[in-house]
Amino acid sequence: MLTELVQEQENKFLSRKEVTVSFKDIKGTLKRDDAANAVAQQLSVDKSKVFPIKINFQAGASSAKGVFYIYDNPELAKKYLPKHLMLRSLSKEERQKAVEAAKQSKAAPVAAPPKAEAKAEAPKAAASKEEKK
Numbered sequence: 750m751l752t753e754l755v756q757e758q759e760n761k762f763l764s765r766k767e768v769t770v771s772f773k774d775i776k777g778t779l780k781r782d783d784a785a786n787a788v789a790q791q792l793s794v795d796k797s798k799v800f801p802i803k804i805n806f807q808a809g810a811s812s813a814k815g816v817f818y819i820y821d822n823p824e825l826a827k828k829y830l831p832k833h834l835m836l837r838s839l840s841k842e843e844r845q846k847a848v849e850a851a852k853q854s855k856a857a858p859v860a861a862p863p864k865a866e867a868k869a870e871a872p873k874a875a876a877s878k879e880e881k882k
Contacts, residue, residue, distance in 0.1 A: 750775055752787045755814070763829055766819040768792070773812045779804065781837060788817050797823050800830060800838050 756769040770788055772779060781801045789796040804815040820826045827835060836844050 750779070750787065752791050754791065764821045764825050765829075768817045768819060770815050770817060771812065772815065775811050775813060779806075779813055782840070784813075784815055785817065785838065788815075788819075792819065794819055798826075800826055800834065802834065 751773040753771045753773065754768065755771050756767075758767045760767055768788065770784075770791075772784065772787070781804065784804060785799045785801050786796055789799045798820050800818045800820070802816040802818055804813055806813045818826070818830070836847060839847060
C-alpha cells in the first residue's frame, strides 16, 4: 500500500494538523487502525496522536482518500472530538469495554427528591395564592 500526502493544514486554534492522505494499491480492505498507523509512520508522529476522521473509497478502484487529525496532545482530542470518533479509533475489545462502562455509569441511580414532598408543596402554593386574594 502506498500513501501519498495530498494536503496538510495547521490548525493552531485547536492545536492540530488536518491531513488528507491518498492510499493507493490497496489489497483487500483498509482498516482505520492500519490507515492511522501508515499516516503516523509517514509523518513520524506517535500513533496515539493520529485520529482517522473519514476514509472514502471509490467503487471498483484500489485507492482511497482519508482525512486525519493529528493532535499535539491526545488529551485535546478527547476534549474536541465527538465520542463516536474516539470509539472508532479503539480496538474492538477496548471499544466494548468503553461502551459497557458508559452503560454502567448511565444505569447508576441518581438521588431524586422524594415525590411526596413535591406533591405537598403544590397545595401549599395554591393555598397561599388564594390567601393573597
